Amino acid sequence: MLRAFFIRTGSRCLEGIQGTGRISILFAQTIAWLFRRLPPRSVLAEQFYQIGNLSLPVVLTTGAFTGMVMAAQTYFQFRRLGVQTMVGAVVGVSLVKELGPVLTALMLAGRVGAAMAAEIGTMRVTEQIDALETLATDPVHYLILPRFLACLLLTPILTVMADAIGMLGGYLVAVPVYHVDHHFYIQNTLVNVTPYAVMTGIIKSFVFGAIIALVSCYKGFYAREGAEGVGKATCEAVVASCILVLVSNFFMTLALR
Amino acid sequence: MIFLENIHKSFADHPVLDGVDLRVAKGETLVIIGQSGGGKSVLLKHIIGLIKPDEGQILIDGQDVTNWSTRRMVTSRVRMAMLFQQPALFDSMTVAENVAFALTQQDRKSEEELGAIVRKMLAMVRLPGVEEKMPAELSGGQRKRVGLARALAADPQIMLYDEPTTGLDPITADSINDLIADTKKQLGTTGVAVTHDMASAYKIGDRIAMLHGGKIIALGTPDEIRNSPNPYVQQFIHGRAEGPIR
Numbered sequence: 001m002l003r004a005f006f007i008r009t010g011s012r013c014l015e016g017i018q019g020t021g022r023i024s025i026l027f028a029q030t031i032a033w034l035f036r037r038l039p040p041r042s043v044l045a046e047q048f049y050q051i052g053n054l055s056l057p058v059v060l061t062t063g064a065f066t067g068m069v070m071a072a073q074t075y076f077q078f079r080r081l082g083v084q085t086m087v088g089a090v091v092g093v094s095l096v097k098e099l100g101p102v103l104t105a106l107m108l109a110g111r112v113g114a115a116m117a118a119e120i121g122t123m124r125v126t127e128q129i130d131a132l133e134t135l136a137t138d139p140v141h142y143l144i145l146p147r148f149l150a151c152l153l154l155t156p157i158l159t160v161m162a163d164a165i166g167m168l169g170g171y172l173v174a175v176p177v178y179h180v181d182h183h184f185y186i187q188n189t190l191v192n193v194t195p196y197a198v199m200t201g202i203i204k205s206f207v208f209g210a211i212i213a214l215v216s217c218y219k220g221f222y223a224r225e226g227a228e229g230v231g232k233a234t235c236e237a238v239v240a241s242c243i244l245v246l247v248s249n250f251f252m253t254l255a256l257r
Numbered sequence: 258m259i260f261l262e263n264i265h266k267s268f269a270d271h272p273v274l275d276g277v278d279l280r281v282a283k284g285e286t287l288v289i290i291g292q293s294g295g296g297k298s299v300l301l302k303h304i305i306g307l308i309k310p311d312e313g314q315i316l317i318d319g320q321d322v323t324n325w326s327t328r329r330m331v332t333s334r335v336r337m338a339m340l341f342q343q344p345a346l347f348d349s350m351t352v353a354e355n356v357a358f359a360l361t362q363q364d365r366k367s368e369e370e371l372g373a374i375v376r377k378m379l380a381m382v383r384l385p386g387v388e389e390k391m392p393a394e395l396s397g398g399q400r401k402r403v404g405l406a407r408a409l410a411a412d413p414q415i416m417l418y419d420e421p422t423t424g425l426d427p428i429t430a431d432s433i434n435d436l437i438a439d440t441k442k443q444l445g446t447t448g449v450a451v452t453h454d455m456a457s458a459y460k461i462g463d464r465i466a467m468l469h470g471g472k473i474i475a476l477g478t479p480d481e482i483r484n485s486p487n488p489y490v491q492q493f494i495h496g497r498a499e500g501p502i503r
Protein backbone atom coordinates (compact mmCIF):
# COMPACT_ATOMS: atom_id res chain seq x y z
CA MET A 1 0.00 0.00 0.00
CA LEU A 2 2.88 2.30 0.88
CA ARG A 3 4.59 1.38 -2.38
CA ALA A 4 1.42 2.18 -4.35
CA PHE A 5 1.19 5.53 -2.56
CA PHE A 6 4.77 6.43 -3.48
CA ILE A 7 4.25 5.28 -7.08
CA ARG A 8 1.10 7.41 -7.34
CA THR A 9 2.73 10.45 -5.74
CA GLY A 10 5.88 10.09 -7.82
CA SER A 11 3.83 9.70 -10.99
CA ARG A 12 1.84 12.85 -10.23
CA CYS A 13 5.03 14.80 -9.49
CA LEU A 14 6.52 13.68 -12.81
CA GLU A 15 3.32 14.65 -14.65
CA GLY A 16 3.43 18.04 -12.98
CA ILE A 17 7.06 18.59 -13.98
CA GLN A 18 6.34 17.43 -17.54
CA GLY A 19 3.32 19.76 -17.73
CA THR A 20 5.35 22.71 -16.44
CA GLY A 21 8.01 22.00 -19.03
CA ARG A 22 5.51 21.70 -21.87
CA ILE A 23 3.66 24.90 -21.02
CA SER A 24 6.95 26.78 -20.66
CA ILE A 25 8.03 25.57 -24.11
CA LEU A 26 4.63 26.54 -25.55
CA PHE A 27 4.95 30.01 -24.00
CA ALA A 28 8.49 30.42 -25.38
CA GLN A 29 7.36 29.33 -28.87
CA THR A 30 4.42 31.76 -28.74
CA ILE A 31 6.65 34.68 -27.75
CA ALA A 32 9.21 33.71 -30.41
CA TRP A 33 6.50 33.82 -33.11
CA LEU A 34 5.24 37.16 -31.72
CA PHE A 35 8.58 38.72 -32.60
CA ARG A 36 9.04 36.77 -35.82
CA ARG A 37 5.73 37.10 -37.66
CA LEU A 38 2.19 38.04 -36.67
CA PRO A 39 -0.68 35.72 -37.66
CA PRO A 40 -2.81 36.50 -40.74
CA ARG A 41 -5.03 39.54 -40.23
CA SER A 42 -8.22 37.58 -40.82
CA VAL A 43 -7.32 35.01 -38.16
CA LEU A 44 -6.44 37.74 -35.65
CA ALA A 45 -9.61 39.69 -36.38
CA GLU A 46 -11.74 36.60 -35.82
CA GLN A 47 -10.17 36.03 -32.40
CA PHE A 48 -10.55 39.67 -31.42
CA TYR A 49 -14.23 39.44 -32.30
CA GLN A 50 -14.77 36.14 -30.45
CA ILE A 51 -12.89 37.18 -27.32
CA GLY A 52 -13.69 40.90 -27.29
CA ASN A 53 -17.06 41.65 -28.83
CA LEU A 54 -18.79 38.47 -27.76
CA SER A 55 -17.52 38.73 -24.16
CA LEU A 56 -18.77 42.28 -23.74
CA PRO A 57 -22.30 41.48 -22.52
CA VAL A 58 -21.16 39.08 -19.80
CA VAL A 59 -18.29 41.32 -18.68
CA LEU A 60 -20.46 44.44 -18.51
CA THR A 61 -23.20 42.58 -16.65
CA THR A 62 -20.65 41.26 -14.17
CA GLY A 63 -19.13 44.72 -13.69
CA ALA A 64 -22.47 46.45 -13.28
CA PHE A 65 -23.91 44.10 -10.71
CA THR A 66 -20.64 43.84 -8.81
CA GLY A 67 -20.53 47.64 -8.47
CA MET A 68 -24.15 47.77 -7.41
CA VAL A 69 -23.77 45.04 -4.77
CA MET A 70 -20.55 46.58 -3.48
CA ALA A 71 -22.29 49.97 -3.15
CA ALA A 72 -25.26 48.47 -1.32
CA GLN A 73 -23.21 46.37 1.11
CA THR A 74 -20.73 49.17 1.79
CA TYR A 75 -23.54 51.65 2.38
CA PHE A 76 -25.24 49.35 4.92
CA GLN A 77 -22.04 49.15 6.98
CA PHE A 78 -20.82 52.72 6.53
CA ARG A 79 -24.19 54.27 7.45
CA ARG A 80 -23.78 52.90 10.99
CA LEU A 81 -20.47 54.74 11.26
CA GLY A 82 -21.74 57.88 9.54
CA VAL A 83 -19.22 57.70 6.71
CA GLN A 84 -21.52 56.74 3.86
CA THR A 85 -19.98 59.43 1.68
CA MET A 86 -16.93 57.15 1.39
CA VAL A 87 -19.00 54.48 -0.44
CA GLY A 88 -17.82 55.79 -3.82
CA ALA A 89 -14.18 55.58 -2.82
CA VAL A 90 -14.51 52.02 -1.53
CA VAL A 91 -16.48 50.86 -4.58
CA GLY A 92 -14.07 52.56 -6.97
CA VAL A 93 -10.84 51.35 -5.39
CA SER A 94 -12.17 47.81 -4.88
CA LEU A 95 -13.29 47.64 -8.48
CA VAL A 96 -10.21 49.03 -10.20
CA LYS A 97 -7.65 47.23 -8.05
CA GLU A 98 -9.30 43.87 -7.37
CA LEU A 99 -12.85 43.05 -8.32
CA GLY A 100 -12.76 44.42 -11.85
CA PRO A 101 -9.63 42.55 -12.99
CA VAL A 102 -10.34 39.34 -11.08
CA LEU A 103 -14.02 38.93 -11.87
CA THR A 104 -13.49 39.88 -15.51
CA ALA A 105 -10.71 37.31 -15.73
CA LEU A 106 -12.85 34.63 -14.08
CA MET A 107 -15.70 35.32 -16.52
CA LEU A 108 -13.30 35.16 -19.45
CA ALA A 109 -11.75 31.95 -18.14
CA GLY A 110 -15.18 30.35 -18.09
CA ARG A 111 -16.34 31.69 -21.44
CA VAL A 112 -13.29 32.14 -23.60
CA GLY A 113 -10.93 29.71 -21.92
CA ALA A 114 -13.39 26.85 -22.19
CA ALA A 115 -14.09 27.64 -25.85
CA MET A 116 -10.37 27.76 -26.71
CA ALA A 117 -9.61 24.49 -24.93
CA ALA A 118 -12.60 22.76 -26.54
CA GLU A 119 -11.87 24.02 -30.04
CA ILE A 120 -8.16 23.24 -29.99
CA GLY A 121 -8.79 19.95 -28.19
CA THR A 122 -11.27 18.88 -30.84
CA MET A 123 -8.77 19.83 -33.53
CA ARG A 124 -6.16 17.69 -31.75
CA VAL A 125 -8.31 14.56 -31.50
CA THR A 126 -9.57 14.85 -35.10
CA GLU A 127 -5.96 15.23 -36.40
CA GLN A 128 -6.59 18.77 -37.68
CA ILE A 129 -3.47 19.97 -35.83
CA ASP A 130 -1.42 17.22 -37.52
CA ALA A 131 -3.01 18.30 -40.82
CA LEU A 132 -1.86 21.90 -40.18
CA GLU A 133 1.72 20.70 -39.81
CA THR A 134 1.52 18.67 -43.03
CA LEU A 135 0.30 21.85 -44.77
CA ALA A 136 3.49 23.66 -43.68
CA THR A 137 1.72 25.65 -40.95
CA ASP A 138 3.04 25.89 -37.42
CA PRO A 139 0.08 25.23 -35.09
CA VAL A 140 1.51 27.53 -32.41
CA HIS A 141 1.66 30.40 -34.90
CA TYR A 142 -1.74 29.72 -36.44
CA LEU A 143 -3.79 28.65 -33.42
CA ILE A 144 -2.16 29.80 -30.20
CA LEU A 145 -0.56 33.15 -31.02
CA PRO A 146 -3.81 34.81 -32.24
CA ARG A 147 -5.64 33.70 -29.11
CA PHE A 148 -2.78 34.76 -26.85
CA LEU A 149 -2.58 38.21 -28.46
CA ALA A 150 -6.34 38.71 -28.34
CA CYS A 151 -6.55 37.72 -24.66
CA LEU A 152 -3.49 39.77 -23.72
CA LEU A 153 -4.78 42.95 -25.36
CA LEU A 154 -8.50 42.64 -24.75
CA THR A 155 -8.58 41.54 -21.10
CA PRO A 156 -7.36 44.96 -19.88
CA ILE A 157 -9.80 46.76 -22.18
CA LEU A 158 -12.70 44.64 -20.98
CA THR A 159 -11.56 45.15 -17.38
CA VAL A 160 -11.57 48.93 -17.75
CA MET A 161 -15.06 48.75 -19.23
CA ALA A 162 -16.20 46.53 -16.37
CA ASP A 163 -14.68 48.99 -13.87
CA ALA A 164 -16.41 51.93 -15.51
CA ILE A 165 -19.83 50.34 -15.62
CA GLY A 166 -19.32 48.99 -12.09
CA MET A 167 -18.63 52.48 -10.76
CA LEU A 168 -21.65 53.78 -12.63
CA GLY A 169 -23.76 51.01 -11.15
CA GLY A 170 -22.41 51.79 -7.70
CA TYR A 171 -23.27 55.48 -8.17
CA LEU A 172 -26.82 54.66 -9.30
CA VAL A 173 -27.39 52.55 -6.18
CA ALA A 174 -25.70 54.88 -3.69
CA VAL A 175 -26.95 58.29 -4.84
CA PRO A 176 -30.52 58.03 -6.19
CA VAL A 177 -31.51 54.94 -4.15
CA TYR A 178 -29.72 55.42 -0.81
CA HIS A 179 -29.42 59.19 -1.07
CA VAL A 180 -25.67 59.45 -0.53
CA ASP A 181 -24.57 63.01 -1.27
CA HIS A 182 -23.70 63.22 -5.01
CA HIS A 183 -20.90 65.82 -4.57
CA PHE A 184 -19.08 63.95 -1.80
CA TYR A 185 -19.56 60.59 -3.61
CA ILE A 186 -17.89 61.88 -6.77
CA GLN A 187 -15.15 63.83 -4.95
CA ASN A 188 -14.12 60.91 -2.73
CA THR A 189 -14.13 58.58 -5.72
CA LEU A 190 -11.84 60.90 -7.70
CA VAL A 191 -9.46 61.44 -4.77
CA ASN A 192 -9.06 57.76 -3.96
CA VAL A 193 -9.23 56.11 -7.36
CA THR A 194 -5.74 57.23 -8.34
CA PRO A 195 -4.00 56.62 -11.67
CA TYR A 196 -1.72 54.17 -9.83
CA ALA A 197 -4.73 52.22 -8.59
CA VAL A 198 -6.08 52.01 -12.14
CA MET A 199 -2.65 51.00 -13.48
CA THR A 200 -2.43 48.24 -10.86
CA GLY A 201 -5.64 46.75 -12.16
CA ILE A 202 -4.55 47.03 -15.78
CA ILE A 203 -1.21 45.34 -15.10
CA LYS A 204 -3.04 42.51 -13.34
CA SER A 205 -5.42 42.07 -16.28
CA PHE A 206 -2.55 41.78 -18.76
CA VAL A 207 -1.17 38.92 -16.67
CA PHE A 208 -4.60 37.33 -16.28
CA GLY A 209 -5.20 37.50 -20.04
CA ALA A 210 -1.89 35.76 -20.71
CA ILE A 211 -2.67 33.07 -18.12
CA ILE A 212 -6.13 32.33 -19.54
CA ALA A 213 -4.87 32.06 -23.11
CA LEU A 214 -1.78 30.02 -22.34
CA VAL A 215 -3.42 27.56 -19.94
CA SER A 216 -6.51 27.02 -22.10
CA CYS A 217 -4.56 26.60 -25.33
CA TYR A 218 -2.11 24.26 -23.60
CA LYS A 219 -4.89 22.05 -22.24
CA GLY A 220 -6.54 21.84 -25.67
CA PHE A 221 -3.23 21.29 -27.50
CA TYR A 222 -2.40 18.27 -25.36
CA ALA A 223 -5.94 16.89 -25.05
CA ARG A 224 -6.15 13.11 -24.97
CA GLU A 225 -8.19 11.03 -27.39
CA GLY A 226 -11.97 11.23 -27.73
CA ALA A 227 -14.82 13.30 -26.37
CA GLU A 228 -13.83 12.43 -22.82
CA GLY A 229 -10.34 13.81 -23.40
CA VAL A 230 -11.68 17.06 -24.84
CA GLY A 231 -14.20 17.41 -22.01
CA LYS A 232 -11.50 16.81 -19.41
CA ALA A 233 -9.19 19.33 -21.10
CA THR A 234 -11.94 21.97 -21.16
CA CYS A 235 -12.80 21.48 -17.50
CA GLU A 236 -9.14 21.51 -16.45
CA ALA A 237 -8.52 24.65 -18.52
CA VAL A 238 -11.21 26.60 -16.70
CA VAL A 239 -10.28 25.35 -13.23
CA ALA A 240 -6.53 25.86 -13.72
CA SER A 241 -7.05 29.33 -15.24
CA CYS A 242 -9.28 30.42 -12.36
CA ILE A 243 -6.90 29.12 -9.70
CA LEU A 244 -3.86 30.70 -11.35
CA VAL A 245 -5.72 34.03 -11.67
CA LEU A 246 -6.54 33.99 -7.96
CA VAL A 247 -3.05 32.92 -6.86
CA SER A 248 -1.25 35.38 -9.14
CA ASN A 249 -3.60 38.13 -8.00
CA PHE A 250 -2.47 37.60 -4.42
CA PHE A 251 1.21 37.88 -5.29
CA MET A 252 0.69 40.83 -7.61
CA THR A 253 -1.32 42.62 -4.91
CA LEU A 254 1.66 42.28 -2.56
CA ALA A 255 4.11 43.34 -5.23
CA LEU A 256 2.10 46.33 -6.47
CA ARG A 257 0.94 47.74 -3.14
CA MET B 258 13.27 7.28 -52.59
CA ILE B 259 12.13 6.56 -49.01
CA PHE B 260 14.25 4.38 -46.77
CA LEU B 261 13.29 3.44 -43.21
CA GLU B 262 16.06 1.64 -41.34
CA ASN B 263 15.64 -0.19 -38.03
CA ILE B 264 12.81 2.01 -36.79
CA HIS B 265 11.89 1.51 -33.14
CA LYS B 266 9.08 3.33 -31.37
CA SER B 267 7.43 2.75 -28.01
CA PHE B 268 4.58 4.51 -26.24
CA ALA B 269 4.53 4.24 -22.44
CA ASP B 270 7.00 1.33 -22.54
CA HIS B 271 4.81 -0.53 -25.02
CA PRO B 272 6.76 -1.20 -28.24
CA VAL B 273 4.75 -0.39 -31.37
CA LEU B 274 7.52 -0.53 -33.96
CA ASP B 275 10.28 -2.98 -33.18
CA GLY B 276 12.89 -2.75 -35.92
CA VAL B 277 11.06 -1.81 -39.13
CA ASP B 278 13.06 -1.77 -42.37
CA LEU B 279 11.33 -0.56 -45.51
CA ARG B 280 12.26 0.86 -48.90
CA VAL B 281 9.91 2.68 -51.25
CA ALA B 282 11.11 3.23 -54.79
CA LYS B 283 10.42 6.41 -56.72
CA GLY B 284 7.08 6.29 -58.50
CA GLU B 285 5.78 3.19 -56.74
CA THR B 286 2.87 2.89 -54.34
CA LEU B 287 3.67 0.74 -51.31
CA VAL B 288 0.72 -0.43 -49.23
CA ILE B 289 1.23 -1.39 -45.60
CA ILE B 290 -1.36 -3.79 -44.22
CA GLY B 291 -1.84 -5.08 -40.71
CA GLN B 292 -4.19 -5.36 -37.79
CA SER B 293 -5.93 -2.37 -36.27
CA GLY B 294 -3.68 -0.83 -33.64
CA GLY B 295 -0.66 -2.56 -35.13
CA GLY B 296 1.33 0.62 -35.72
CA LYS B 297 0.60 1.28 -39.41
CA SER B 298 -0.46 4.91 -38.90
CA VAL B 299 2.43 5.40 -36.46
CA LEU B 300 4.82 4.20 -39.18
CA LEU B 301 3.23 6.54 -41.72
CA LYS B 302 3.54 9.50 -39.38
CA HIS B 303 7.25 8.76 -38.99
CA ILE B 304 7.74 9.28 -42.72
CA ILE B 305 6.24 12.79 -42.64
CA GLY B 306 7.92 13.71 -39.35
CA LEU B 307 4.86 13.92 -37.12
CA ILE B 308 6.43 11.27 -34.89
CA LYS B 309 10.16 10.82 -34.22
CA PRO B 310 11.60 7.31 -33.81
CA ASP B 311 13.24 6.21 -30.56
CA GLU B 312 15.87 4.50 -32.71
CA GLY B 313 16.58 4.19 -36.39
CA GLN B 314 16.96 6.35 -39.44
CA ILE B 315 14.71 7.77 -42.13
CA LEU B 316 16.23 8.74 -45.48
CA ILE B 317 14.43 10.55 -48.28
CA ASP B 318 16.38 10.69 -51.55
CA GLY B 319 19.55 9.85 -49.62
CA GLN B 320 19.10 12.66 -47.10
CA ASP B 321 18.77 11.86 -43.39
CA VAL B 322 15.46 13.43 -42.36
CA THR B 323 15.04 11.53 -39.09
CA ASN B 324 14.99 14.67 -36.96
CA TRP B 325 13.43 17.04 -39.48
CA SER B 326 10.26 18.86 -38.46
CA THR B 327 7.10 18.16 -40.44
CA ARG B 328 7.16 21.70 -41.82
CA ARG B 329 10.67 21.23 -43.16
CA MET B 330 9.68 17.86 -44.56
CA VAL B 331 6.69 19.16 -46.51
CA THR B 332 8.37 22.29 -47.86
CA SER B 333 11.71 20.69 -48.77
CA ARG B 334 12.91 19.86 -52.25
CA VAL B 335 10.98 16.60 -51.99
CA ARG B 336 7.49 17.73 -51.11
CA MET B 337 5.17 15.51 -49.11
CA ALA B 338 1.49 15.56 -48.34
CA MET B 339 -0.85 13.35 -46.38
CA LEU B 340 -4.46 12.24 -46.57
CA PHE B 341 -5.65 11.60 -43.03
CA GLN B 342 -8.05 8.90 -41.98
CA GLN B 343 -10.63 11.31 -40.61
CA PRO B 344 -9.74 13.28 -43.07
CA ALA B 345 -9.07 16.26 -40.78
CA LEU B 346 -10.74 19.02 -42.80
CA PHE B 347 -10.82 22.36 -40.96
CA ASP B 348 -14.41 22.65 -39.69
CA SER B 349 -14.55 26.43 -39.67
CA MET B 350 -13.49 26.80 -43.32
CA THR B 351 -15.31 26.20 -46.59
CA VAL B 352 -14.19 23.48 -48.99
CA ALA B 353 -12.41 26.10 -51.13
CA GLU B 354 -10.57 27.51 -48.11
CA ASN B 355 -9.54 24.01 -47.06
CA VAL B 356 -8.22 23.09 -50.51
CA ALA B 357 -6.36 26.39 -50.91
CA PHE B 358 -5.01 26.39 -47.34
CA ALA B 359 -1.43 25.29 -48.05
CA LEU B 360 -1.17 27.79 -50.90
CA THR B 361 -2.48 30.72 -48.81
CA GLN B 362 0.06 29.97 -46.08
CA GLN B 363 3.09 29.67 -48.34
CA ASP B 364 2.76 31.71 -51.53
CA ARG B 365 1.28 35.05 -52.36
CA LYS B 366 -1.17 34.03 -55.05
CA SER B 367 -4.09 36.19 -56.17
CA GLU B 368 -7.72 35.28 -55.44
CA GLU B 369 -8.20 34.35 -59.12
CA GLU B 370 -5.16 32.06 -59.17
CA LEU B 371 -6.26 30.37 -55.95
CA GLY B 372 -9.79 29.94 -57.30
CA ALA B 373 -8.48 28.34 -60.48
CA ILE B 374 -6.28 25.91 -58.53
CA VAL B 375 -9.17 24.99 -56.21
CA ARG B 376 -11.47 24.30 -59.17
CA LYS B 377 -8.77 22.21 -60.86
CA MET B 378 -8.14 20.15 -57.71
CA LEU B 379 -11.84 19.57 -57.07
CA ALA B 380 -12.30 18.53 -60.71
CA MET B 381 -9.41 16.09 -60.33
CA VAL B 382 -11.17 14.41 -57.42
CA ARG B 383 -14.47 14.51 -59.33
CA LEU B 384 -16.15 16.91 -56.92
CA PRO B 385 -16.88 20.11 -58.85
CA GLY B 386 -19.16 22.84 -57.52
CA VAL B 387 -18.76 22.29 -53.77
CA GLU B 388 -16.37 25.19 -53.14
CA GLU B 389 -18.70 27.10 -50.81
CA LYS B 390 -19.90 24.13 -48.78
CA MET B 391 -18.74 23.50 -45.22
CA PRO B 392 -17.19 20.13 -44.33
CA ALA B 393 -20.18 19.26 -42.14
CA GLU B 394 -22.42 19.40 -45.21
CA LEU B 395 -20.41 16.72 -47.05
CA SER B 396 -20.69 12.95 -46.94
CA GLY B 397 -17.80 10.81 -45.73
CA GLY B 398 -16.67 10.03 -49.25
CA GLN B 399 -16.86 13.68 -50.27
CA ARG B 400 -14.80 14.71 -47.24
CA LYS B 401 -12.15 12.14 -48.23
CA ARG B 402 -12.05 13.59 -51.76
CA VAL B 403 -11.72 17.14 -50.44
CA GLY B 404 -8.94 15.94 -48.14
CA LEU B 405 -7.19 14.44 -51.15
CA ALA B 406 -7.68 17.65 -53.17
CA ARG B 407 -6.19 19.66 -50.28
CA ALA B 408 -3.16 17.38 -50.12
CA LEU B 409 -2.64 17.45 -53.91
CA ALA B 410 -2.93 21.24 -54.09
CA ALA B 411 0.54 21.42 -52.51
CA ASP B 412 1.89 19.57 -55.60
CA PRO B 413 3.59 16.81 -53.64
CA GLN B 414 6.08 14.28 -54.92
CA ILE B 415 5.25 11.87 -52.11
CA MET B 416 1.67 11.17 -51.02
CA LEU B 417 0.84 9.37 -47.78
CA TYR B 418 -2.60 7.82 -47.36
CA ASP B 419 -3.83 6.86 -43.89
CA GLU B 420 -6.67 4.33 -44.23
CA PRO B 421 -8.11 6.05 -47.31
CA THR B 422 -11.20 3.84 -47.57
CA THR B 423 -12.05 3.23 -43.90
CA GLY B 424 -15.66 4.00 -43.05
CA LEU B 425 -16.79 4.17 -46.68
CA ASP B 426 -19.25 1.93 -48.50
CA PRO B 427 -17.69 -0.44 -51.07
CA ILE B 428 -18.65 1.67 -54.09
CA THR B 429 -17.35 4.92 -52.63
CA ALA B 430 -14.24 3.10 -51.39
CA ASP B 431 -13.53 1.83 -54.90
CA SER B 432 -13.93 5.35 -56.30
CA ILE B 433 -11.29 6.54 -53.82
CA ASN B 434 -9.03 3.68 -54.95
CA ASP B 435 -9.51 4.81 -58.55
CA LEU B 436 -8.64 8.39 -57.58
CA ILE B 437 -5.45 7.27 -55.85
CA ALA B 438 -4.46 5.22 -58.90
CA ASP B 439 -5.29 8.13 -61.25
CA THR B 440 -3.31 10.56 -59.09
CA LYS B 441 -0.26 8.36 -59.40
CA LYS B 442 -0.72 8.06 -63.17
CA GLN B 443 -1.33 11.78 -63.77
CA LEU B 444 1.14 13.28 -61.33
CA GLY B 445 3.74 10.51 -61.04
CA THR B 446 3.69 10.66 -57.24
CA THR B 447 5.34 8.12 -55.00
CA GLY B 448 2.81 6.79 -52.52
CA VAL B 449 2.68 5.02 -49.19
CA ALA B 450 -0.74 3.86 -48.04
CA VAL B 451 -1.78 2.09 -44.86
CA THR B 452 -4.97 0.08 -44.87
CA HIS B 453 -6.61 -3.07 -43.66
CA ASP B 454 -8.90 -3.08 -46.71
CA MET B 455 -7.43 -5.82 -48.90
CA ALA B 456 -9.45 -4.84 -51.99
CA SER B 457 -7.91 -1.39 -51.75
CA ALA B 458 -4.43 -2.83 -51.14
CA TYR B 459 -4.56 -5.05 -54.24
CA LYS B 460 -5.91 -2.26 -56.42
CA ILE B 461 -3.55 0.58 -55.56
CA GLY B 462 -0.40 -1.21 -54.38
CA ASP B 463 2.60 -1.99 -56.55
CA ARG B 464 3.94 -3.82 -53.50
CA ILE B 465 2.34 -4.77 -50.22
CA ALA B 466 4.07 -5.03 -46.85
CA MET B 467 2.51 -6.59 -43.76
CA LEU B 468 3.27 -5.10 -40.37
CA HIS B 469 2.81 -7.46 -37.45
CA GLY B 470 4.35 -7.48 -33.97
CA GLY B 471 6.18 -4.25 -34.76
CA LYS B 472 8.05 -5.74 -37.73
CA ILE B 473 7.55 -6.19 -41.48
CA ILE B 474 6.85 -9.92 -41.80
CA ALA B 475 6.05 -10.04 -45.51
CA LEU B 476 6.79 -7.90 -48.53
CA GLY B 477 5.95 -8.49 -52.17
CA THR B 478 3.73 -7.77 -55.13
CA PRO B 479 -0.02 -8.28 -54.68
CA ASP B 480 0.27 -11.74 -56.29
CA GLU B 481 3.19 -12.68 -54.04
CA ILE B 482 1.19 -11.63 -50.99
CA ARG B 483 -1.88 -13.56 -52.17
CA ASN B 484 0.29 -16.68 -52.53
CA SER B 485 2.44 -16.08 -49.46
CA PRO B 486 3.18 -19.25 -47.45
CA ASN B 487 3.25 -17.15 -44.24
CA PRO B 488 0.26 -18.27 -42.11
CA TYR B 489 -0.02 -14.80 -40.53
CA VAL B 490 -0.40 -13.24 -43.95
CA GLN B 491 -2.93 -15.83 -45.08
CA GLN B 492 -5.04 -15.38 -41.94
CA PHE B 493 -5.03 -11.60 -42.37
CA ILE B 494 -5.74 -11.38 -46.11
CA HIS B 495 -8.61 -13.87 -45.84
CA GLY B 496 -10.01 -12.23 -42.73
CA ARG B 497 -10.14 -15.35 -40.57
CA ALA B 498 -10.66 -15.08 -36.81
CA GLU B 499 -8.89 -18.44 -36.29
CA GLY B 500 -5.17 -18.60 -36.79
CA PRO B 501 -1.81 -17.58 -35.36
CA ILE B 502 -2.87 -13.93 -35.00
CA ARG B 503 -4.74 -13.49 -31.71
